[in-house]
Amino acid sequence: MSVDLATVKRVAHLARIAVPEADLPKLQGELNAILGFVEQLNEVNVDGVEPMTSVTPMAILQREDVVNDGEIANAIVANAPASEDNYFMVPKVIE
Numbered sequence: 001m002s003v004d005l006a007t008v009k010r011v012a013h014l015a016r017i018a019v020p021e022a023d024l025p026k027l028q029g030e031l032n033a034i035l036g037f038v039e040q041l042n043e044v045n046v047d048g049v050e051p052m053t054s055v056t057p058m059a060i061l062q063r064e065d066v067v068n069d070g071e072i073a074n075a076i077v078a079n080a081p082a083s084e085d086n087y088f089m090v091p092k093v094i095e
Contacts, residue, residue: 001039003031 003011008028012019019027070076073086082089 001035003028003035 005024005028008019008024008031011031012027077083077086077088080088
């Protein structure tokens with residue numbers, strides 16, 4: 001795949017990048033080099049290769065998903081200026 005100058009101008013416009021006319025050929029060459037590298041990557045046979053989540057094999061530890069109240073509600077509201085039934089009491093802001 002090759003990118004022409006019109007496509008370079010359109011990409012620059014869509015990216016909201018101001019590119020001077022003199023720099024367009026250089027940018028065209030850089031975009032063509034990037035696309036050439038992507039084409040090389042597409043040629044690699046990856047059949048049977050599992051996606052990696054990390055460079056080192058590791059098991060993700062998961063805890064059991066249990067619904068609870070945290071059992072620390074009293075400790076949370078202990079420092080509140082005002083609380084009632086484990087809820088923070090705040091002054092009324094809107095009359």
